[in-house]
Amino acid sequence: xxxxxxxxxxxxxxxxxxxxxxxxxxxxxxxxxxxxxxxxxxxxxxxxxxxxxxxxxxxxxxxxxxxxxxxxxxxxxxxxxxxxxxxxxxxxxxxxxxxxxxxxxxxxxxxxxxxxxxxxxxxxxxxxxxxxxxxxxxxxxxxxxxxxxxxxxxxxxxxxxxxxxxxxxxxxxxxxxxxxxxxxxxxxxxxxxxxxxxxxxxxxxxxxxxxxxxxxxxxxxxxxxxxxxxxxxxxxxxxxxxxxxxxxxxxxxxxxxxxxxxx
Numbered sequence: 001x002x003x004x005x006x007x008x009x010x011x012x013x014x015x016x017x018x019x020x021x022x023x024x025x026x027x028x029x030x031x032x033x034x035x036x037x038x039x040x041x042x043x044x045x046x047x048x049x050x051x052x053x054x055x056x057x058x059x060x061x062x063x064x065x066x067x068x069x070x071x072x073x074x075x076x077x078x079x080x081x082x083x084x085x086x087x088x089x090x091x092x093x094x095x096x097x098x099x100x101x102x103x104x105x106x107x108x109x110x111x112x113x114x115x116x117x118x119x120x121x122x123x124x125x126x127x128x129x130x131x132x133x134x135x136x137x138x139x140x141x142x143x144x145x146x147x148x149x150x151x152x153x154x155x156x157x158x159x160x161x162x163x164x165x166x167x168x169x170x171x172x173x174x175x176x177x178x179x180x181x182x183x184x185x186x187x188x189x190x191x192x193x194x195x196x197x198x199x200x201x202x203x204x205x206x207x208x209x210x211x212x213x214x215x216x217x218x219x220x221x222x223x224x225x226x227x228x229x230x231x232x233x234x235x236x237x238x239x240x241x242x243x244x245x246x247x248x249x250x251x252x253x254x255x256x257x258x259x260x261x262x263x
Contacts, residue, residue, distance in 0.1 A: 001031055001041060002193050009148045020194045037162060056163060060084045061101060064135050066229070069095075072169060073160025078151045079123045080105040083138065085160060085199070092176050093233045094199050096138040096155050098127055111208050114215045119208065123152045126202075126211050128232060131218060137232045139214050143204040156200040161187050173197050201233040 001023045007016035023029040030042045037052040058074035065071060068090040075083040075096070082099035098104070108127070111117035118127045118136065126140030141154035159169075170186045180197070184190065188197035205211050217223055217231035 001029060004194075011144055011147050018194075020192075022193055052162060055082075055160070058082070058084075058099065058101070058163075060086075060097065060099075063133060064097060066133060070172075072172070073163040074099065075155050075158050075160055077155040077158045079125070079155075081120075081123060081125065081155075083155050085155075087172050088229055089175070091227065091230050093230060094201050095229070095232060096202065098136040098138065100136070111211060113209075113212055116215050116218070117208075117211050119211075125152070125154075126205065128214050128218070132228070138202050139232055140203045140205040140211050143206045146204045154200065154202060156198060159187070159199065203234045 002020070003023050004018055004020040006018045009015060021027075024031075028043055030040075032040045032042075034040055034049065037054050038049065039052070040047060040049045042048075053076050055074040055076055060071055064084065065086060066088070068088050070087045070089060072085040072087055075085055077083060081104065082102055084097040084099055086095050086097055087093075088095070106120040106122045106125070108118040108120055111119060116129050116131075117139070118129065119140075120126070124142035124145055125138060127136035128139045129136055138155070142152065145152040146154060164187065167186050169188055170184060173184060173188050174181055177197075184197060188199075189195070203210065203214075214232060218228065223231065
């Protein structure tokens with residue numbers, strides 16, 4: 001069982017160091033699998049049974065995936081918003097698609113400049129209404145939430161680990177970044193579990209106007225139609241705006257500031 005802790009984050013200061021440890025029998029911690037999504041964790045005279053959320057039946061409805069896209073798995077984010085994680089094999093990019101097969105625990109208002117961009121009242125998540133398919137693509141997470149690592153910091157740390165078959169995710173990650181071969185496990189994690197391949201194609205935005213770059217790209221006549229979906233991917237660490245097509249820069253590993261609920 002992975003355990004990590006750190007000093008509370010705040011917007012006005014840098015991140016503090018993270019202490020991470022893998023708790024096993026050497027620490028007196030026993031983890032037993034009771035059923036497919038049920039585990040018993042024991043330490044000394046304390047035992048807790050964890051029943052993990054079963055999303056095995058969650059599937060994108062017809063018409064949500066494009067011809068170049070592969071469904072990786074479902075996500076129930078700690079914000080209480082559900083997503084479908086998908087991968088575009090031709091462009092080698094990821095998207096988080098809003099799961100609208102269930103009631104959405106939020107309300108939306110369109111951006112002032114375009115009704116293609118929708119901003120959630122509770123979570124601050126920003127979505128783009130796709131021009132080609134009936135779906136909403138996650139394009140933004142409010143920067144303040146990401147910085148303090150609260151429940152609205154985005155779904156990057158809630159990947160569908162329990163529902164990914166075999167080496168599907170690792171194979172996709174190696175397709176994006178072959179240099180990681182032999183360095184990651186089947187879920188994209190490092191050997192010590194402290195780091196994991198970052199799947200965060202959305203922007204950390206501060207104000208609504210920051211998001212307009214997505215609409216300008218998606219509606220631009222200068223953008224080749226074949227790379228339209230690259231308009232919804234940013235690589236902030238590389239300093240890119242959108243689209244990310246020009247450099248095909250792979251995503252990077254990112255240290256998880258993990259709450260117990262994250263895993």
